[in-house]
Amino acid sequence: MALHKPSLGKRLLTVDLPMLAILTFTLGPYLWMFLTSISRESTLFTEGPSIWNATIENYTRLFNTVGFGDNLLDSLIVASGTVLVGLSLSVTAAYAFSRFNFPGKRLLMLQFLLINMFPLVLLILPLFVLMRVLGLLDTHLALIIANSTIAIPFSIWMMVSYMNGIPRSLDEAAMTDGCTRMQALVRVVLPLCLPGIIATGIYIFITSWNEYLYALTLGGRNVRTITVAVQTLIGEYEVQWGLLTAGGIVGAMPATVLFLLVQKRLISGLTQGAVKG
Amino acid sequence: MTDASLPPVQNADVPPARALSRRILPYAMLSPAVIVTLAIVFFPMVQTAWMSLHDYVLFRPNDFEWVGLGNFKAALQDEVFWISLRHTIIWMTTTIPAQLLLGLVTALLLNQPFPWRPVARALIIIPWALPSVVIALMWVWIYDSNYGIANEFLLRLGLIQRAIPWLADPDTALAAIILTLTWQGFPFFAVMILAGLQSIPRSYYEAASIDGASTWNQFRYITLPGISGVMMTAVLLRMIWVANSFDVIFVMTGGGPGYATYTLPLYAFVKARTNLDFGYGSAIAVLFTLLLMVVVVFYLKRTGKAVS
Numbered sequence: 001m002a003l004h005k006p007s008l009g010k011r012l013l014t015v016d017l018p019m020l021a022i023l024t025f026t027l028g029p030y031l032w033m034f035l036t037s038i039s040r041e042s043t044l045f046t047e048g049p050s051i052w053n054a055t056i057e058n059y060t061r062l063f064n065t066v067g068f069g070d071n072l073l074d075s076l077i078v079a080s081g082t083v084l085v086g087l088s089l090s091v092t093a094a095y096a097f098s099r100f101n102f103p104g105k106r107l108l109m110l111q112f113l114l115i116n117m118f119p120l121v122l123l124i125l126p127l128f129v130l131m132r133v134l135g136l137l138d139t140h141l142a143l144i145i146a147n148s149t150i151a152i153p154f155s156i157w158m159m160v161s162y163m164n165g166i167p168r169s170l171d172e173a174a175m176t177d178g179c180t181r182m183q184a185l186v187r188v189v190l191p192l193c194l195p196g197i198i199a200t201g202i203y204i205f206i207t208s209w210n211e212y213l214y215a216l217t218l219g220g221r222n223v224r225t226i227t228v229a230v231q232t233l234i235g236e237y238e239v240q241w242g243l244l245t246a247g248g249i250v251g252a253m254p255a256t257v258l259f260l261l262v263q264k265r266l267i268s269g270l271t272q273g274a275v276k277g
Numbered sequence: 278m279t280d281a282s283l284p285p286v287q288n289a290d291v292p293p294a295r296a297l298s299r300r301i302l303p304y305a306m307l308s309p310a311v312i313v314t315l316a317i318v319f320f321p322m323v324q325t326a327w328m329s330l331h332d333y334v335l336f337r338p339n340d341f342e343w344v345g346l347g348n349f350k351a352a353l354q355d356e357v358f359w360i361s362l363r364h365t366i367i368w369m370t371t372t373i374p375a376q377l378l379l380g381l382v383t384a385l386l387l388n389q390p391f392p393w394r395p396v397a398r399a400l401i402i403i404p405w406a407l408p409s410v411v412i413a414l415m416w417v418w419i420y421d422s423n424y425g426i427a428n429e430f431l432l433r434l435g436l437i438q439r440a441i442p443w444l445a446d447p448d449t450a451l452a453a454i455i456l457t458l459t460w461q462g463f464p465f466f467a468v469m470i471l472a473g474l475q476s477i478p479r480s481y482y483e484a485a486s487i488d489g490a491s492t493w494n495q496f497r498y499i500t501l502p503g504i505s506g507v508m509m510t511a512v513l514l515r516m517i518w519v520a521n522s523f524d525v526i527f528v529m530t531g532g533g534p535g536y537a538t539y540t541l542p543l544y545a546f547v548k549a550r551t552n553l554d555f556g557y558g559s560a561i562a563v564l565f566t567l568l569l570m571v572v573v574v575f576y577l578k579r580t581g582k583a584v585s
Contacts (some may be wrong), residue, residue: 033415094527100303126321210408259406
């Protein structure tokens with residue numbers, strides 16, 4: 001903001017230091033959790049977490065005794081399934097919103113925006129009843145359907161904003177050359193907004209991976225995602241904080257890594273609408 | 278959103294069949310998404326409203342007795358409902374301003390030039406990407422009454438005399454959760470506001486400093502008006518999300534001790550999950566949604582302008 005270059009000392013005091021303090025507050029809890037997870041359970045309460053006697057015993061126990069591997073697989077299936085459903089249903093819808101003018105467009109778009117506004121608790125009860133009637137409780141499909149309630153409207157909004165960024169003259173050129181609408185979409189528009197689609201897919205993956213309430217309500221003995229597994233750990237191994245925090249680290253790892261990979265594109269997509277609006 | 282629709286082609290040469298298919302095409306492309314959302318979002322929503330008008334307890338599946346507004350009447354006379362409503366209001370009116378303020382400060386800092394800015398910008402968002410269960414887990418560990426680092430830290434600084442069981446004490450439980458939620462949500466504000474800050478043309482500041490405006494005046498008359506739109510949108514969006522995110526509370530305290538951390542969505546969820554009282558739970562969910570609607574309408578009015 002300031003145009004004149006402030007001196008180094010002043011900058012350190014007014015920018016670097018406060019930023020460092022905020023970052024410490026932001027990352028501190030996470031690092032503390034990590035530090036606890038690599039501490040030996042036997043000495044955790046006597047000596048406190050420390051980096052000097054680092055061990056991976058908590059992690060091996062997590063996979064060998066507790067069976068975290070299955071939970072990771074369940075989460076992977078649910079999250080990938082949701083990405084597939086969310087993206088495939090929203091590509092054509094986003095194209096229609098981005099390229100056509102038709103009666104009811106505004107209303108339909110607002111409808112998709114509105115879905116995200118409704119409290120989850122309003123949906124969770126009837127979805128439970130619905131899945132019970134359909135016999136889908138405790139299946140991956142039930143969780144994919146439930147997560148899609150969030151994923152579909154979100155990916156439509158994101159993809160409309162990416163597609164709006166691609167000049168319409170390109171589809172028109174393709175159609176002059178004899179492509180149909182669908183061919184123009186598949187051959188011209190989709191490849192161009194591929195980065196946007198990937199970012200949207202990753203965001204859906206993260207939110208489904210992190211989702212907890214649906215997984216708790218609609219899952220069960222067969223399908224237990226990582227978030228539910230972590231919560232179950234809290235109940236079962238109440239004071240074994242080394243194991244618990246190891247579970248937390250493993251549960252958060254995929255989403256955190258993916259997020260750091262795509263954060264730039266994702267954030268520009270997310271904030272675009274807000275800045276203009 | 279910009280208006281990106283094709284200019285209407287009114288060409289007399291176009292055969293009627295093609296004109297018709299052109300008119301139908303957008304609807305055909307939309308139909309899969311619309312049909313699926315109708316089935317998995319709108320239909321269940323209507324079902325919630327329907328259940329809320331019935332006496333429906335899951336372990337008596339054959340009882341589905343029409344009680345009209347009976348559940349709503351019961352809710353308004355239910356002490357726990359009012360406690361939860363009060364907590365919901367406290368929770369929203371403290372968490373969101375705290376997130377906004379911390380987010381604003383962070384965004385202003387991130388908008389300054391310093392060498393490790395890209396690293397800071399990437400790391401600041403981490404809380405946002407973490408599963409709420411993990412967030413709850415690590416903060417329960419931090420607040421632990423015997424070995425938690427919060428107590429340790431405050432004891433060493435001499436701010437408290439003895440360890441406090443933060444989450445087990447009804448007087449501190451809600452505040453402890455509010456701090457956790459602030460931590461979780463402020464990066465979102467930081468990122469949104471930063472985007473707003475970067476959309477303010479530099480020339481405004483150049484002109485202002487030539488005219489001799491102080492840093493504070495530049496902030497007051499250029500920065501704040503420049504980001505007020507984004508802040509407003511972010512606050513409204515966040516209110517809706519914070520209202521939705523009771524999972525952190527559910528894992529951290531389950532609403533306890535007593536009713537100290539009950540909020541409306543949590544109450545509705547617990548009613549249905551623990552007591553299997555889906556009729557009453559639905560009624561609370563509907564009441565909560567109606568309250569939230571006020572915020573939603575505000576938000577839609579703002580974005581509605583941008584959509585068309």
